[in-house]
Amino acid sequence: MAKTKVGIINVTGYTGVELARLLFQHPQVELASVTGRSAAGQRLGEAFPHLAGIDLTIEAELGDVELVFSAMPHKESAREVIPLLEQGIKVVDISADFRLKDASEYERWYGFSHPAPQLLAQAVYGLTELYRSKVSSAQLVANPGCYPTGAILALAPAAKANLLQPNIIIDSKSGVSGAGRTLNLSTHFSEANEDTAAYALEGHRHLPEIVQELKRLCPEQPPSVTFVPHLIPMTRGILTTCYAPLVSGKIATGKKGETELKQLYLDFYKNEPFVRVVSSPPHTKHTSGNNLCLVYPTIDHRTGRLIVISCLDNLIKGAGGQAIQNMNLMLGLPETTGLQALSVFP
């Protein structure tokens, strides 16, 4: 059977090259075309020596493919993707351009007027675990942000079960690759190494995405979320620590409550190939290089607060891996195809 041809728009960022790496190793699709403006004309393996095994030239224009991943920055991505959709091509958009349902949020958070608000309803938010059936039949999937993937997977079971009081704190720690390949003083080695700091205190763009999804999960008790991301001196990985007061009376107190809580999470994720509920605080290193999200729910007994910690590889489950997970569904392939690598440890 001929493999489905797929392409990547803007292969030259970290998400783009990670997609290329994963797609090259995918047994059921063929990476047929990759684009990148500044590097157009270069062999992929020249620009990125670790991809030297891939026989492709970076092009200015996309070739003939059935499904496209857009790794363009927001605003530009919509512009690239809209004509492709009109041609009937399937799209997994890794930018933020189709994640938010309310077009006015783009003005508020991204500072532009959305060029195709009608597509926002049509686009499926590609957090696969929550929207699996919709993804399967979608033409346009909006791949979630790296932070929202970890935060929503951490809180979804409790939110869905209406266990959460609204006062939710989400404290995330991200490796530096999440800041991309564009040069910047804050990601200059000598400044980022041996340093930790919070950023985007005035409101990170991933916040409306987190809020949108938590609201859908518990519409009766809309959450009030504070989200603070931090930059950590490592290349890959996001660890997210979520705090929320538990609604009283829904779950037992003490150790018994902890067991109930864990069971709730185990049940919620029992058929999920890429979410693992674990029994001790997870390490980002245990997801490095694979598509897993580890989730650890527990209770702070002194205060009756829920604490849930999740971690994932920001470039895989937080970007390219989840995009391929969505692609698999969109193409009718088994969801785990090409994504079964174990993490590379240590």
Add this chain to the structure above:
Amino acid sequence: MAKTKVGIINVTGYTGVELARLLFQHPQVELASVTGRSAAGQRLGEAFPHLAGIDLTIEAELGDVELVFSAMPHKESAREVIPLLEQGIKVVDISADFRLKDASEYERWYGFSHPAPQLLAQAVYGLTELYRSKVSSAQLVANPGCYPTGAILALAPAAKANLLQPNIIIDSKSGVSGAGRTLNLSTHFSEANEDTAAYALEGHRHLPEIVQELKRLCPEQPPSVTFVPHLIPMTRGILTTCYAPLVSGKIATGKKGETELKQLYLDFYKNEPFVRVVSSPPHTKHTSGNNLCLVYPTIDHRTGRLIVISCLDNLIKGAGGQAIQNMNLMLGLPETTGLQALSVFP
């Protein structure tokens, strides 16, 4: 004038060697004696090449000194320190053994029965900024833990002003040196590098210390604290992000509230040589190698929550530096003597 002779019990851990480094450079005291069981008999510079400039041998027993720093582990420290106190020697105890006022807390958190509960009342909690005058006249100072120093300095101005509702979340990110020099798989380079994880979810021993001090600061509204420490792949530094709902009506909303809040913090710390209220999220790297604590208070306007971020060098303001700050007061020296180094950047 003859310099005051001081000594270090258990010089061979990271706090011990940091004390030795700082005391050697101190113009008003003489580091006269250092002990360490396993390394007794070795030259200090053999065991620690960076201290080769110090002409001292590690001894089994402490020599003749006027003031002692104990860098022993908890429980053992009390045992060493009690006889010294009886001889009239001044003591800065860097262990936890005299930090908690309620002796029963030692059974609960440290699993031992305190050998001298009567000393707990006498001991001064050495968070210098809060207990300056008591420290000045103390014979026994209990030097605060590294996490409590950052957390309490972050929250003290707001707590004292009764701005905080009780639901306080403290999320700390610590470099690996905080875990000490004892070998452990979790601090083995290949396991800790490129990794981030939370630990002590069941309750870290620094929690009762934080709670004790926050209660003293706002006795009418005792706080309910959740504290989660995380290990970060860097050697030095602690960044602490604190979250608390603001009591409504006490402070303006919007940007105006932020200005009022910052002014409150500036006023609270206006004469403090080692606390700096900053205008953007602080970086641990900016405190590496010095005795500063940087504090950044802000408000999450969407939720009305206070966020305060602090950072410090866990081995200096979080341990040895603060110990010397206390020593300076106990000896009647200017508080900043020997502690004015700028941080080493990058």
Add this chain to the structure above:
Amino acid sequence: MAKTKVGIINVTGYTGVELARLLFQHPQVELASVTGRSAAGQRLGEAFPHLAGIDLTIEAELGDVELVFSAMPHKESAREVIPLLEQGIKVVDISADFRLKDASEYERWYGFSHPAPQLLAQAVYGLTELYRSKVSSAQLVANPGCYPTGAILALAPAAKANLLQPNIIIDSKSGVSGAGRTLNLSTHFSEANEDTAAYALEGHRHLPEIVQELKRLCPEQPPSVTFVPHLIPMTRGILTTCYAPLVSGKIATGKKGETELKQLYLDFYKNEPFVRVVSSPPHTKHTSGNNLCLVYPTIDHRTGRLIVISCLDNLIKGAGGQAIQNMNLMLGLPETTGLQALSVFP
């Protein structure tokens, strides 16, 4: 067709777990049994969460398998492996116990009398690129050390072509995982991070292995090798910089000589799936997570000296990956089976 059953003795070190990871993903063999004394009885995924997908318990004794990898320390490995060989089981020994052909070298370098010197002649040195046909028919393969793999692959083409004068300097830079999982102050995070140092100046145990193989490659001009390994603050990767004066008259001077040299290397490795001759100084990061060795030959024109730089992932091409490359040949499988992953970048 039934998969061949293979096992790992001493799975609990970094080479052991890397073998387990790679074998689990291998399509033609079944990882059927893993042993480890201290962890016997534990589930593999309990001891190593990144291997949770593997359904195996760590055993005290090896089960029924056709081929075994021994990841035991030297001296102990021979003891374990000899009875297996007598039962007709194929063995890839990752320790040093069968690498040296001259039994007296074990006394000199490893301090023990070899228990089965007769096996040294029978064992095939598993640097696959040099001994491919012998490996194919071997029962016992001695998998090369991580340093020798990089150093010999760097120098083999020039040595074979008799281009080298004997004065060879090999300066290697290794990530910390090469020092294993055993706790040690030199691999304690706070000591190894932000540090670089040389070690084993008195003679590293990998030296006799390098010398043995270089002698075989150019028997007429036995090399005089100085080898100095260095520890670098990263987890994976070895970069080796080799220096040797060129025999005059064999190769052109100037740019022309550089071209000839590169061509010689390209020819030597033209059919090698896991050695890539590159055109600029290689980065360890470009081999992280895969079985490649990158080799960059050049000439220092001012001095007429050959410089060859190689790099590889010490746990893959330097250990577990090469072991599987050898296993593939021993089992009659295509050499690249299960080893085609691209490196994980960044």
Add this chain to the structure above:
Amino acid sequence: MAKTKVGIINVTGYTGVELARLLFQHPQVELASVTGRSAAGQRLGEAFPHLAGIDLTIEAELGDVELVFSAMPHKESAREVIPLLEQGIKVVDISADFRLKDASEYERWYGFSHPAPQLLAQAVYGLTELYRSKVSSAQLVANPGCYPTGAILALAPAAKANLLQPNIIIDSKSGVSGAGRTLNLSTHFSEANEDTAAYALEGHRHLPEIVQELKRLCPEQPPSVTFVPHLIPMTRGILTTCYAPLVSGKIATGKKGETELKQLYLDFYKNEPFVRVVSSPPHTKHTSGNNLCLVYPTIDHRTGRLIVISCLDNLIKGAGGQAIQNMNLMLGLPETTGLQALSVFP
């Protein structure tokens, strides 16, 4: 006594800020003026929060000072410095512009025609240990490069004693801060972290400096030097491993030779406050934050080769610290003034 006023041209790079830090803490001089084009008008502490304690504004033009440090890039530095020299101001030039004695070398290595070749004879090469008395009376000191400082100090005693055969290999490992503050893909955190690579194989600009000084030390046997620098994932530190065949008959063989060699080094450096001859391979971490160069000479007995390893902090003894060491001499101050900090460990 009034302190001498000094200034820094181009304070905004890593050498500039390190100079500012060290000069601020210097008891005998006053840092009176700092310049920096892009940041002119900013407070020093705004641009560099770790310098917030220094009460200075970055200026476009230098104020009134007696001695200037130029941290400008090469070529531009000469242009800035020449008019100052004409005004009688003392200058420590940290660029390469006055290090080489032969003006034609600037065309060859730096690609520009030197604007003031007559100054090259007048300038003193500021490797303090070799040119102390000349530095004392100099108006213009050319501060050595970071790599040459480590390499020359490693080889000087042996070179001076005519122990070296000409075939010298210098293999250096540098932290990333040596590459400066200018943004670059090779110093982008995600690319430099967990990576090691060689660079400048075609000839690093520090090579002519090393060769010039080694020739002066042993004029009868001019050395043939290969120098390869490597980038290591740490912020500070350079470790240099030097290899050279020993002239036979000059030194005993075996352990006795090692003792003689060590004694030769101890004698050579016996009065040096900032060079320490050590007895085991030195660690960059032991010089982090101070002005020391550690030197470890040994012999590879199997080959009769000299190996000398040195290490230093590239921003201190390799740049700003040595510049201040030179300044002290130029101003008639004790050489160690302001430079006695112990290294910050761990």
